[in-house]
Amino acid sequence: MRAIIAFVVLVGLLLPTVALPSSPAPEDPPVTSDLIVQRIIESVLADEHPVERLQELCDVIGPRLCGSENMDRGIAWAMAQLKADGMDVVRAEPVMVPHWVRGEERAEVIAPWHHDLPLLGLGGSIGTPEEGIEAEVMVVSDFDELEARADEAAGRIVLFNPPWEGYGKTVQYRVKGADAAAKHGAVACLIRSVTQSTYGPPHTGVMRYTDEEGVPRIPAAAIRVEDAARMERQHRRGLPVRVRLEMGAQRLPDVEQANVVADLIGREKPEEIVLVSGHFDSWDVGDGAHDDGASCVLAMEVARQLKKLDLRPRRTVRVVLWIDEEMTQTGAKAYMLAHADEVDRHVAAMESDSGCFAPAGWSVRGDSTTVALVAEMAVPLAVLGADDVSEGWAGVDVRPLNEAGVPGIGHRTQNDEYFLYHHSPADTYDKVDPDHVKANAAAMTALIWMLAEAEDPLPR
Amino acid sequence: MRAIIAFVVLVGLLLPTVALPSSPAPEDPPVTSDLIVQRIIESVLADEHPVERLQELCDVIGPRLCGSENMDRGIAWAMAQLKADGMDVVRAEPVMVPHWVRGEERAEVIAPWHHDLPLLGLGGSIGTPEEGIEAEVMVVSDFDELEARADEAAGRIVLFNPPWEGYGKTVQYRVKGADAAAKHGAVACLIRSVTQSTYGPPHTGVMRYTDEEGVPRIPAAAIRVEDAARMERQHRRGLPVRVRLEMGAQRLPDVEQANVVADLIGREKPEEIVLVSGHFDSWDVGDGAHDDGASCVLAMEVARQLKKLDLRPRRTVRVVLWIDEEMTQTGAKAYMLAHADEVDRHVAAMESDSGCFAPAGWSVRGDSTTVALVAEMAVPLAVLGADDVSEGWAGVDVRPLNEAGVPGIGHRTQNDEYFLYHHSPADTYDKVDPDHVKANAAAMTALIWMLAEAEDPLPR
Incomplete structure (x- = not known):
């Protein structure tokens, strides 16, 4: 674990001076244009990569109880994957987490x-x-x-x-x-x-x-x-x-694990952050496919697709794989401490944690203007069934950010079946429909692109 | 167990000379008339008794692996229930069964x-x-x-x-x-x-x-x-x-258990037998509600309802709760030996063993005339959804009787969900819809009545 924590991609340390790829912003048509969104959706829907990645996470790493050896293996795996995706910064940010064993x-x-x-x-x-x-x-x-x-x-x-x-x-x-x-x-x-x-x-x-x-x-x-x-x-x-x-069962001494954080640095406003996340820990039974492995793969996929499509947005897109959502949310708390100086530069914080079923839309934690702006952005996502936007809860891990004024966006899916599998040995890879992985990846990538590219940030 | 086997209701020994209740046959209208069938259906559908009995079997006795102590308790329970129902003959007919333990x-x-x-x-x-x-x-x-x-x-x-x-x-x-x-x-x-x-x-x-x-x-x-x-x-x-x-797991020496057999003796042709049955053994997990506890309760209910409605039919209605269907069918074999002299006086043998879901009709093992006759009898059961009749398999336990020429009637239900529960810890009482218990009881009672009352037996 310490080896992982110690690993900081050099480009991360050099962040202010790093040379950014010169992918020009599409000034005309505007960022929410159907053309770019359509390109994103078509590209993501045609890509099996996140399906294969989810299968690898479930079958090779397995469930990821915080404090466990599998969680260590998972963190190392995610770091390697994000580096292979070409993220500009990949960090394991240390968190002391509870270590309960069954x-x-x-x-x-x-x-x-x-x-x-x-x-x-x-x-x-x-x-x-x-x-x-x-x-x-x-x-x-x-x-x-x-x-x-x-x-x-x-x-x-x-x-x-x-x-x-x-x-x-x-x-x-x-x-x-x-x-x-x-x-x-x-x-x-x-x-x-x-x-x-x-x-x-x-x-x-x-x-x-x-x-x-x-x-x-x-x-x-x-x-x-x-x-x-x-x-x-x-x-x-x-x-x-x-x-x-x-x-x-017993509670062992806390151990050091980590939030996994990766940045695709913004083209024009690298200091402004659009965060996309899932929680990487799971329970110790099944393989945590719906809760919340798929969401982690989706968050990784958002940045990978933008990179792949050479759509480097105006703002930084930050992927966060939270640790310890299930037990005590030490990951979310540690993030707030580690990033205290840039909390007010978070433009939006998206969390996906309602299972990976067919897309259902977004639950926005913010004022009515924010809800309306997200609703407008979501219009071209109707083709994915992801255009329903309502005011509501965004997620456990982004809650501290939301409470500090950062608009929260909860990724929602049609999860009537979620609690059949949730927290049980039945939460396994076979329960996730590959088409849903791709549809959610498309919806999240498109919306994050729009949030990160919009001329004005969402109101706080 | 020996005490149970030894118990033979006196009236059973005295069978040829027993004074039968003088419930007159309804000569006009004919036996298949809608009036009597309607009376049976209405009575059975209004009666919670089989639902409560199934609950008692599942919750008080539990699963009934052949050779097990629960199976002994089940046999004693069924004997007592059938006696309380006022059956004319209640016998535990000894069978040596395999004794496998998990x-x-x-x-x-x-x-x-x-x-x-x-x-x-x-x-x-x-x-x-x-x-x-x-x-x-x-x-x-x-x-x-x-x-x-x-x-x-x-x-x-x-x-x-x-x-x-x-x-x-x-x-x-x-x-x-x-x-x-x-x-x-x-x-x-x-x-x-x-x-x-x-x-x-x-x-x-x-x-x-x-x-x-x-x-x-x-x-x-x-x-x-x-x-x-x-x-x-x-x-x-x-x-x-x-x-x-x-x-x-190990196989212990065989033990003596029993088929439970109860007769409601026929009014005019007591020597002719219409058999209605389910298998009483189950696997050792769950409580064997669908497989095949409910069917046993249904078979018991057929005779209980005829008795309650004072509809003693022309022929003897025999309830059989088979032992050892799941492992080696020693119950079915023992029955053939014990009843060799009356096999040719069995007019029909019904088995229910496809789960207790909504009624679906009947699968008849016999020639085309037999199938057609059963189909005709089943017409008034349309109101229960139990009028579909086809040629086919009747059941594992009645198979030796069928092979000896006795027409077989398999009770069918709409069992798309059956194999979700079948042979698993999920085959439990809560999976059975009380309305389905009553509907199947009504369908089986009505058809057995018609078979036992018909002027001419089904062709062999």
């Missing part, structure tokens, strides 16, 4: 009849004692039911089996379930996986422990929707459900 | 990067040595590729990753893959799960070893479609894929 884990239902219980520990959970935890399961639908039946929780494994009400709402049981159960003496916490699908593997994701005194830390894991539903029916029927868990 | 199993991919490998041993497979088997994986698409590259197989784990070409064709790799690989020196065999879904858990099912001399028995297991696809891509890319397997 360890060995297994579970079984002991009663009413014995069966293996597929489970997936939640990110950040402690493990069980070596001998495991065996206890009767108390099933509740929600926090209210837990409070109403709080006197039953002591010594039990509490299972939250809430109905799916969308990720934003249902995820609260994953994040806060263990604390809520521990307050009433539960010895472990299980949750129904946070997904709408009643089929498929368990889904992990981050959980958090309170620092509040007197709330013990208990292990937390997700189980399949089928198993949660069965346990709830058995429990409501009055059958004692007994489960045994063994989880080897 | 034991503990786990697998991991060692290279190119480490990850857990969800797997499910195939039914009948031997286990690995206690220390496991670790070897490089050779991935082939089909038997032809294995033969073409046979010299690479020695010492390898052969993975068959055939495309899905329908269950009937693709299942050959599950059944015969281990032998094919062992002939060339492979140390274990993996298969892509036999399913069209690229999402979901591994799917088990029976495999067989040849008795041919010189072909060693090697362990065989199914893996997820995603993992098979990834390994194939890695293998074709030239990356060595290394896997470690531990499987505790």
